[in-house]
Amino acid sequence: MNASRQTAIGAFVFGGLVLALMTVVLFGNFRLFNPTTRAAIIFQGSISGLTVGAPVTFRGVRVGAVQNITLQFDQISQAAFIPVTVQLDPDSVRVTGGEDGSQRIDLQVMVQRGLRAELMTQSFVTGQAQINLDFDPGSQAILHPSVTQLPEIPTRLSVFQRVEEQLTKLPVGDLVKNADATLTSLHNLLDRLNQQIPVLFEDAKTISAGANKGLDAATAAIGDLQKRLDETLGHIDQLAINSDQQVTQRGTDLHTLLTTSTQTMMQLRESLGDLRSLTSSRGQARTNLEATLRDLAAAAASLRGFANDVEHNPQLLLTGRRP
Secondary structure: OHHHHHHHHHHHHHHHHHHHHHHHHHOOOOOOOOOOOOEEEEEEEOOOOHHHHHHHHEEEEEEEEEEEEOOEOOOOOOOOEEEEEEOOOHHHOOOOOOOOOOOOOHHHHHHHEEEEEEEOOOOOOOEEEEEEEEEEEOOOOOOOOOOOOOEOOOOOOOOOHHHHHHHOOOHHHHHHHHHHHHHHHHHHHHHHHHHHHHHHHHHHHHHHHHHHHHHHHHHHHHHHHHHHHHHHHHHHHHHHHHHHHHHHHHHHHHHHHHHHHHHHHHHHHHHHHHHHOOOOOOOHHEEEEHHHHHHHHHHHHHHHHHHHHHHOOOOOOOOOOOO
């Protein structure tokens, strides 16, 4: 009886151990049959919200989980380091294009090519954080070989951490002093305005009264000017009427003058035609005129010859020429 009872108890304990082992294998972070890669990430700032089991992602794809978090304090440098051990699952990453045909992840080569880790907020409601991996060749790789012996993935500041760092570098004291000085200046300016506004209001009333008087005078001057303009326009209208009457009266004389001028031009045109016919090379009048001119030229030549003879022999005037 005792032997069978002991056998039952032993079987029950053995079954419980088997169930516990299966639970750890199935639902835990342990990989009994798959190889895993362990690496360390060293933080020096706050890692609030990061806990064991938090996911490790690469651009949103889960590639592992946080395995351990410790705190190391260096008494010499008075510096605190927070080594976070992460467990990477190679089955989550497929490596292609290896030089030696290997499909294994070479963490050291990836770090040399710019692999960096940063702390990101997983949920703003719960405040949980996670670690995200990405390539950033431009960032400086700061390693801590004295803190951990595991392969280390360098860290970089997240966007919120960079903003926080910039905010912490702001000269808050100077900004507060400048703001205080600005508020004091504004207060003094308001006091001066409160003192000067009544005086300015009285001056404005005086200027407004003077402006009203000026407007009244300008209105009167404009009315006088309008009357004078009306009188001037009346004179101009009368002058236009008189001009129309004079133009009407002179219209007949102008018509007569134009008719006479037209007749004179026609007579002048006829005279020019007659003169053109006289001077024409084919006209009879020109032929007669040319014959007359030739006769006059011959007579002038005979008279010139007779004059020369008389000059040489004056007696010719008494005796005449002998044949």
